[in-house]
Amino acid sequence: MAVAFDEMTGQDGTIRPAYKELSSWLGEVRPDVLDYRRREAELLFRRIGITFAVYGEADSQERLIPFDVIPRIISASEWKLLSRGLEQRVKAINAYIKDIYGKRESLRAGIVPEDLVFQNPVFRPEMNGQKVPHDIYVHIAGIDIVRVDSETFYVLEDNVRTPSGVSYMLENREIMLRLFPELFSRHRIAPVENYPDELLATLQSVAPHSAAAEPSVVLLTPGVYNSAYYEHSFLADKLGIELVEGRDLFVKGEEVFMRTTQGPKRVDVIYRRLDDDFLDPLAFRPDSALGVPGIMSAYQAGNVTLANAVGTGIADDKAVYSYMPEIVKFFLGEEPILKNVPTYRCREEKHLTYVLDNIEQLVVKEVHGSGGYGMLIGPTADKATIAAFKSKLKSQPANFIAQPTLALSTCPTCVDAGIAPRHVDLRPFVLTGKDKVRIVPGGLTRVALKAGSLVVNSSQGGGTKDTWVLDS
Amino acid sequence: MLSRTADNLYWLARYVERAEYLARILEATQRLTALPLAYVGESNEWESAVATAGCANAFYAVFPEANEENVTDFLAFSTDNPSSIRSCFEAARTNARAVRTALTMEMWDAINGTWLELKRYGNGPTSREELSRFLRWVQESSLLFDGSAYRTMLRNDAYSFTRLGVFMERADNTARILDVKYHMLLPAHEHVGGPLDYFQWTAILRSVSALTSYHWVYRESLKPWLIADFLILKEEMPRSLASCYENIVTHLDKIASAYGRQGPSQRLARGIRTRLQNSRMDEIFQTGLHEFIQSFIADNNRIGATVSQQYLT
Numbered sequence: 001m002a003v004a005f006d007e008m009t010g011q012d013g014t015i016r017p018a019y020k021e022l023s024s025w026l027g028e029v030r031p032d033v034l035d036y037r038r039r040e041a042e043l044l045f046r047r048i049g050i051t052f053a054v055y056g057e058a059d060s061q062e063r064l065i066p067f068d069v070i071p072r073i074i075s076a077s078e079w080k081l082l083s084r085g086l087e088q089r090v091k092a093i094n095a096y097i098k099d100i101y102g103k104r105e106s107l108r109a110g111i112v113p114e115d116l117v118f119q120n121p122v123f124r125p126e127m128n129g130q131k132v133p134h135d136i137y138v139h140i141a142g143i144d145i146v147r148v149d150s151e152t153f154y155v156l157e158d159n160v161r162t163p164s165g166v167s168y169m170l171e172n173r174e175i176m177l178r179l180f181p182e183l184f185s186r187h188r189i190a191p192v193e194n195y196p197d198e199l200l201a202t203l204q205s206v207a208p209h210s211a212a213a214e215p216s217v218v219l220l221t222p223g224v225y226n227s228a229y230y231e232h233s234f235l236a237d238k239l240g241i242e243l244v245e246g247r248d249l250f251v252k253g254e255e256v257f258m259r260t261t262q263g264p265k266r267v268d269v270i271y272r273r274l275d276d277d278f279l280d281p282l283a284f285r286p287d288s289a290l291g292v293p294g295i296m297s298a299y300q301a302g303n304v305t306l307a308n309a310v311g312t313g314i315a316d317d318k319a320v321y322s323y324m325p326e327i328v329k330f331f332l333g334e335e336p337i338l339k340n341v342p343t344y345r346c347r348e349e350k351h352l353t354y355v356l357d358n359i360e361q362l363v364v365k366e367v368h369g370s371g372g373y374g375m376l377i378g379p380t381a382d383k384a385t386i387a388a389f390k391s392k393l394k395s396q397p398a399n400f401i402a403q404p405t406l407a408l409s410t411c412p413t414c415v416d417a418g419i420a421p422r423h424v425d426l427r428p429f430v431l432t433g434k435d436k437v438r439i440v441p442g443g444l445t446r447v448a449l450k451a452g453s454l455v456v457n458s459s460q461g462g463g464t465k466d467t468w469v470l471d472s
Numbered sequence: 473m474l475s476r477t478a479d480n481l482y483w484l485a486r487y488v489e490r491a492e493y494l495a496r497i498l499e500a501t502q503r504l505t506a507l508p509l510a511y512v513g514e515s516n517e518w519e520s521a522v523a524t525a526g527c528a529n530a531f532y533a534v535f536p537e538a539n540e541e542n543v544t545d546f547l548a549f550s551t552d553n554p555s556s557i558r559s560c561f562e563a564a565r566t567n568a569r570a571v572r573t574a575l576t577m578e579m580w581d582a583i584n585g586t587w588l589e590l591k592r593y594g595n596g597p598t599s600r601e602e603l604s605r606f607l608r609w610v611q612e613s614s615l616l617f618d619g620s621a622y623r624t625m626l627r628n629d630a631y632s633f634t635r636l637g638v639f640m641e642r643a644d645n646t647a648r649i650l651d652v653k654y655h656m657l658l659p660a661h662e663h664v665g666g667p668l669d670y671f672q673w674t675a676i677l678r679s680v681s682a683l684t685s686y687h688w689v690y691r692e693s694l695k696p697w698l699i700a701d702f703l704i705l706k707e708e709m710p711r712s713l714a715s716c717y718e719n720i721v722t723h724l725d726k727i728a729s730a731y732g733r734q735g736p737s738q739r740l741a742r743g744i745r746t747r748l749q750n751s752r753m754d755e756i757f758q759t760g761l762h763e764f765i766q767s768f769i770a771d772n773n774r775i776g777a778t779v780s781q782q783y784l785t
Contacts, residue, residue: 047581047584223570224566224569224570229569233572233573236573237572237573242473242474242477243573244474245476247476248474248475248476258474259474259475259476259785260473260474260475261473261474261475261478261629261633261727261731261783261784262473262731262733
């Protein structure tokens with residue numbers, strides 16, 4: 001594996017301009033001060049109750065995601081490129097989903113193989129021919145970006161179902177402002193605190209025609225036992241909207257109502273953080289106790305907007321991912337601004353052979369996996385694991401894709417031994433409303449805290465950093 | 473506001489109030505049983521503590537006998553008892569977490585801090601001193617939560633629902649003590665009791681934190697019928713039935729005027745308050761203290777169900 005690009009020191013060890021101030025500050029600040037602030041940050045997080053649950057861990061029902069106090073910095077020109085690329089990508093995704101549930105021109109033109117769509121469990125036949133307000137399917141997208149050198153950003157993954165993490169973007173900034181005011185005064189950093197306002201404006205803009213002048217917007221959560229519950233309550237609070245569970249809603253006459261202390265109240269827009277499968281026991285999983293019986297009928301009647309729409313999974317599936325460059329070109333007639341990581345589709349004979357022959361250099365991912373589960377990192381895996389993965393690959397090749405092991409960029413990070421480079425990725429959030437696309441300058445930077453590790457997922461020991469986009 | 477949110481707020485407040493009451497019962501019983509037998513007689517005060525906590529059935533399903541160890545464990549730390557102090561704090565925090573957006577930062581801090589601190593006590597203290605500290609801490613935690621609600625919440629329907637929870641629970645608790653100890657308060661004991669009764673009476677007052685205030689109101693030594701009067705009819709006494717209903721009516725009225733609609737809860741509550749206002753202690757004794765209290769408990773339960781039906785579901 002090539003030596004990773006460090007975002008502070010670059011390829012040749014000279015401090016890159018965006019990090020000039022930070023680098024000299026890191027030289028001035030005493031290690032004990034940094035350590036003290038680090039502990040203070042942890043205390044703040046615990047007091048506020050920003051926790052998440054890890055599924056399958058019996059004892060630690062509520063855990064903190066480690067927070068690293070050294071910010072990650074993106075220059076103004078880098079951000080300009082990123083945000084143009086993100087807007088383009090999400091536009092193409094919306095056009096593609098509309099096409100799949102509508103005219104299907106992209107399938108006829110052979111851009112995406114039909115079986116990848118129709119045999120995909122996340123494809124929702126209920127959405128065929130269904131109109132959604134302003135043709136927007138993905139109102140909130142979290143696009144995972146990695147960087148490999150000073151020029152190249154790759155899209156690692158599109159998250160267009162119920163992406164999470166934005167509360168960390170906001171809370172990380174609040175904590176940093178509290179702990180390091182002097183560092184802020186030495187930079188010009190674009191603010192992120194307007195995200196909740198932008199989100200609310202986006203959600204209100206897609207209300208159904210039958211909605212009142214001031215549409216009623218709610219956030220639907222699976223409940224307190226969901227790993228992202230803290231985020232749900234945090235966002236509902238910042239947006240000033242009700243945080244509802246399935247049992248708070250009911251459907252009558254193809255309209256959705258919530259049970260309030262003053263009787264039923266109509267709901268127009270639902271920012272749902274509940275997966276398609278659980279939304280409506282009458283339409284999808286009948287054993288779902290989290291959903292709202294009949295909500296699909298109200299949705300199909302156009303009396304309620306779901307954000308994101310139902311069936312968007314056909315755009316962020318890892319198998320579909322490899323076709324994104326073609327999708328961008330087909331629907332927008334433009335060259336993609338953000339590149340894809342080169343991807344081998346194991347469903348194709350030629351690619352499978354290559355993957356089996358070169359597995360030690362590749363990362364192999366399960367098509368429907370997420371959270372870093374079901375993944376093989378060739379260069380660090382032992383022989384037995386590789387052999388086991390190979391046989392899985394041969395028996396179900398269509399379930400896997402493979403990518404070269406990327407040397408993800410690194411950022412200076414506080415670790416036990418002092419300050420050391422650690423690998424990072426970035427998840428910016430893209431909001432699409434009737435009037436425009438809104439991208440708050442920043443995002444969630446995840447960092448792999450173990451030396452050499454490339455896995456940034458919080459469920460596997462990753463941490464987060466505040467992400468600074470410089471204003472000039 | 474969401475019915476579920478109102479329900480969570482209501483129960484959050486009830487559980488915190490209940491935890492404090494349980495701590496007071498345990499404290500009072502501990503004092504009573506520490507006295508030499510000659511002062512308190514042969515009665516089993518731990519049995520009486522279980523009855524006042526209203527969980528006799530659940531207790532005897534687990535333990536054959538009421539003694540200090542069993543009762544303390546069951547009322548304070550047991551996870552089998554859904555109304556133990558620990559279960560109350562757990563349930564309060566679960567309710568709080570479900571309605572975080574409806575709580576102020578201070579309220580969340582209070583209940584979350586209590587919950588974190590609770591873990592330190594593990595399965596119970598190893599010594600009497602530690603138990604005393606624990607019981608004191610429970611009462612302080614309740615005061616902290618109640619105080620932060622009082623000082624930081626917006627005065628809207630959410631506030632009224634938390635107050636309703638406090639006063640419904642409090643009325644229930646006071647009535648339950650009276651129900652178990654009513655025979656101690658009958659005028660038949662008028663022979664200005666022996667020391668036996670005296671310590672029982674102080675224990676009753678102690679469990680509703682009213683020992684000092686009794687003297688301020690009556691400026692007399694303890695008389696059983698005055699204690700009954702104090703706990704039932706005196707509006708100045710914050711844990712009396714009359715005071716609780718004064719508050720319940722006030723908050724139900726606030727909700728009704730905010731929503732522009734009166735309902736069965738308001739009517740029922742006003743009926744109960746009127747009955748308390750028009751009662752005199754000698755009449756209550758004449759028609760039977762026990763019957764009076766039993767009918768109050770039934771009324772109080774009925775209003776709980778009515779509020780729940782009208783607003784919380």
